[in-house]
Amino acid sequence: MIPAAPLPMQPDAMPAATASRPSMASSSRGFVARMRHGDLHDPLLRQVLPVDAEERIVPGFGLDAVGDGAARKAEGVIQKYRGRALLVTTGSCAVHCRYCFRRHFPYAEETAAREGWREAVAAVAHDPTIDEVILSGGDPLSLATSKLAELTAQLAAIPHVKRLRIHSRLPVVLPERVDPALLQWLSALPWPVALVVHANHANEFDPEVDAAMARLRGAGAQLLNQAVLLRGVNDSVHALAALSERGFAAGVLPYYLHQLDRVQGTAHFEVDDQRARALHTALAARLSGYLVPKLVREIQGDTGKRPL
Numbered sequence: 001m002i003p004a005a006p007l008p009m010q011p012d013a014m015p016a017a018t019a020s021r022p023s024m025a026s027s028s029r030g031f032v033a034r035m036r037h038g039d040l041h042d043p044l045l046r047q048v049l050p051v052d053a054e055e056r057i058v059p060g061f062g063l064d065a066v067g068d069g070a071a072r073k074a075e076g077v078i079q080k081y082r083g084r085a086l087l088v089t090t091g092s093c094a095v096h097c098r099y100c101f102r103r104h105f106p107y108a109e110e111t112a113a114r115e116g117w118r119e120a121v122a123a124v125a126h127d128p129t130i131d132e133v134i135l136s137g138g139d140p141l142s143l144a145t146s147k148l149a150e151l152t153a154q155l156a157a158i159p160h161v162k163r164l165r166i167h168s169r170l171p172v173v174l175p176e177r178v179d180p181a182l183l184q185w186l187s188a189l190p191w192p193v194a195l196v197v198h199a200n201h202a203n204e205f206d207p208e209v210d211a212a213m214a215r216l217r218g219a220g221a222q223l224l225n226q227a228v229l230l231r232g233v234n235d236s237v238h239a240l241a242a243l244s245e246r247g248f249a250a251g252v253l254p255y256y257l258h259q260l261d262r263v264q265g266t267a268h269f270e271v272d273d274q275r276a277r278a279l280h281t282a283l284a285a286r287l288s289g290y291l292v293p294k295l296v297r298e299i300q301g302d303t304g305k306r307p308l
């Protein structure tokens with residue numbers, strides 16, 4: 001995917017030997033401020049810093065690891081699971097996560113927003129089995145609220161749509177995006193809303209993020225978190241427990257812990273299945289049940305995310 005927003009970390013703006021505060025796009029200043037200054041192993045920095053290991057070609061790590069190409073239902077509409085249509089609303093994100101499974105999908109050319117959402121809305125309208133629409137991307141909240149409102153006004157006319165889900169990393173990386181216009185739009189939606197945020201480490205939360213989550217909950221959204229299990233970022237029981245506990249303190253329940261999708265350039269983040277299971281078992285032995293995310297992997301052709 002090609003982010004339209006400036007990359008938070010330009011490789012040439014940040015000599016690898018110095019982790020002094022790099023020059024940043026203003027959009028991610030808050031995220032950068034949560035990094036430990038001067039620490040190349042900082043778990044937030046590792047998520048966004050390009051490294052040489054990405055250039056390695058590793059067998060088994062391809063370009064379309066999760067079969068998005070095959071599941072295309074209409075312009076910008078992906079359906080893999082019963083009842084749920086995923087709309088690729090935009091290719092843009094506020095950060096460029098180095099492990100992202102959508103790095104190689106041609107989202108810039110193919111989004112549901114084209115022609116005022118015409119083809120995407122028609123695809124949902126014509127399939128009465130779809131009761132949930134998922135706004136994904138890229139990051140749907142990188143679109144203007146008016147653009148989102150244009151979509152939901154059309155979806156509201158479809159009687160079989162019963163729920164709206166939003167997958168967004170923006171409440172975490174850019175909490176100021178949770179502004180009055182967004183909240184007003186959210187609270188006026190005619191459906192129950194699940195907002196699945198994306199934080200991989202407890203340090204991604206700070207008082208501004210907490211406040212943004214509180215505003216979102218105030219607007220009626222059910223907040224869930226999905227994380228990706230990432231070597232060097234959150235692959236310890238301590239880090240995973242802290243993530244669940246910190247998220248809950250902000251009003252967010254853990255939902256999924258994803259095994260990495262095997263996309264080219266991400267192999268250095270992979271945690272093998274055996275260790276992933278051991279971490280998950282230890283996490284379950286330590287935390288309240290509702291603080292334990294489901295450990296899953298996406299397998300092409302499955303009817304849902306597969307528990308490991």
Ligand SMILES: *Cc1c(COP(=O)(O)O)cnc(C)c1O
Binds near residue numbers: 079080081086134
């Ligand atoms: C992950 C995913 C969903 C959502 O799956 P849930 O298990 O309901 O969270 C829906 N559509 C696609 C294409 C997905 O990849």
Ligand code: SF4
Binds near residue numbers: 139169
């Ligand atoms: S915010 Fe999500 S879609 Fe965007 S780069 Fe990060 S993981 Fe990928």
